Amino acid sequence: MDLDALIADRETRIVVCCGAGGVGKTTTSAALALAAAEAGRTVVVLTIDPARRLAQSLGLVELDNEPRRVDVPGAPGELHAMMLDMKRTFDDVVTAHSTPERAQQILENPFYQALSSSFSGTQEYMAMEKLGQLRASEQWDLIIVDTPPSRSALDFLDAPNRMSRFLDGTMIRLLMAPSRTGFKFASAGFLLFSRIVSKILGGQLLRDISAFVAALDTMFGGFRERATATYELLRRPGTWFVVVASPEPDALREASYFVDRLSAEQMPLAGLVLNRTHPPATTVLSATRAQGAAEEVAEAGGDDAALAAAALQVHADRMQQAAREQHLADRFTSAHPEVAMRTVPAAAGDVHDLDGLRVMAEALTGPDGDTPTGTPRTRVLSARRG
Numbered sequence: 001m002d003l004d005a006l007i008a009d010r011e012t013r014i015v016v017c018c019g020a021g022g023v024g025k026t027t028t029s030a031a032l033a034l035a036a037a038e039a040g041r042t043v044v045v046l047t048i049d050p051a052r053r054l055a056q057s058l059g060l061v062e063l064d065n066e067p068r069r070v071d072v073p074g075a076p077g078e079l080h081a082m083m084l085d086m087k088r089t090f091d092d093v094v095t096a097h098s099t100p101e102r103a104q105q106i107l108e109n110p111f112y113q114a115l116s117s118s119f120s121g122t123q124e125y126m127a128m129e130k131l132g133q134l135r136a137s138e139q140w141d142l143i144i145v146d147t148p149p150s151r152s153a154l155d156f157l158d159a160p161n162r163m164s165r166f167l168d169g170t171m172i173r174l175l176m177a178p179s180r181t182g183f184k185f186a187s188a189g190f191l192l193f194s195r196i197v198s199k200i201l202g203g204q205l206l207r208d209i210s211a212f213v214a215a216l217d218t219m220f221g222g223f224r225e226r227a228t229a230t231y232e233l234l235r236r237p238g239t240w241f242v243v244v245a246s247p248e249p250d251a252l253r254e255a256s257y258f259v260d261r262l263s264a265e266q267m268p269l270a271g272l273v274l275n276r277t278h279p280p281a282t283t284v285l286s287a288t289r290a291q292g293a294a295e296e297v298a299e300a301g302g303d304d305a306a307l308a309a310a311a312l313q314v315h316a317d318r319m320q321q322a323a324r325e326q327h328l329a330d331r332f333t334s335a336h337p338e339v340a341m342r343t344v345p346a347a348a349g350d351v352h353d354l355d356g357l358r359v360m361a362e363a364l365t366g367p368d369g370d371t372p373t374g375t376p377r378t379r380v381l382s383a384r385r386g
């Protein structure tokens, strides 16, 4: 996978980093954005990172709902970063698409307040909304999108639809039917149903929802159209998906689902980033031989022997781990031979500054061969191609 060429290509306008929770989506997004700025692009990275790790790693005290310029000394391009504030994005949409009085009504509505800050899917929906805004502004020639820490990577693709279906409100409309059309048209069964719902949800909530729906009524079409438009944006040429996974069965299974889904939706996949792999320092000594040597040396007794035995044991463990990771990578590749793969070794500590991001960017975009330490990464995880 040639991410270097991909981000340098002026035709590339959007890169979306997806994957299971905690695999390194945010870090990968930031590293790619840094590499893009260093390749001369004017790039903004849209992060969805409540843990604020990105702000930290970019040396920013704070990221808010507007892009902030990050100083990258010597870079010919520009790096901007922002963190999605989903409630503010939602508020802005409401304000932009209704009259001031109506907006006021909606914003103050308790049901709206709950929906805009906690409804599952709101984050994904608002990420798409923000992406649409950034794209429309034409201020950046590349937008890198991080995705929310969802349980499933598919949530990012599913949420906007779910959300607009919800706002479109088959259920809400059903619930509201009596108050809209007058009780006289509602069937006895429906009256009973809505009385039960009202009991469960509480009369006040039902009135809140009713007021919300009434106020939002004019926007319904708008929301659905916008979700559809942004979804289409993801399918247009110039958009690429990068799927991130760790070398673990769950993360790779998740990546597999996601890859299948992208291909079903005809969305362009750049490839898979296998992040936090553990290549051994050398592959000259096999796990079995290291293990055997560790046992032999340990028998000799003494401090030096114990130390040597421990070092050999670490190497044996590391070789075994590398073999496990290789096996998982191979399994993924045989299931998806068309998917390019790139491995990124685990850094010694967390990636929390520009230097750390630069090392990661190098692994993502550098020559597809040896690591900076001269370790033949390809021999450990040779599944990558492209």
Ligand SMILES: Nc1ncnc2c1ncn2[C@@H]1O[C@H](COP(=O)(O)OP(=O)(O)OP(=O)(O)O)[C@@H](O)[C@H]1O
Pocket (backbone or CB within 6 Å): 019, 020, 021, 022, 023, 024, 025, 026, 027, 028, 048, 049, 053, 147, 148, 149, 150, 275, 276, 344, 345, 346, 347, 348, 349, 350, 351, 352, 360
């Ligand atoms: N290659 C790496 N080497 C070492 N640490 C890494 C590497 N990649 C990511 N990390 C660390 O792993 C942690 C999780 O990474 P990150 O926040 O990017 O994951 P994420 O997929 O965005 O998580 P979430 O799903 O919670 O949003 C961070 O502390 C990050 O610094």
Ligand SMILES: [Mg+2]
Pocket (backbone or CB within 6 Å): 025, 026, 027, 048, 049, 146, 147, 148, 149
């Ligand atoms: Mg994240």
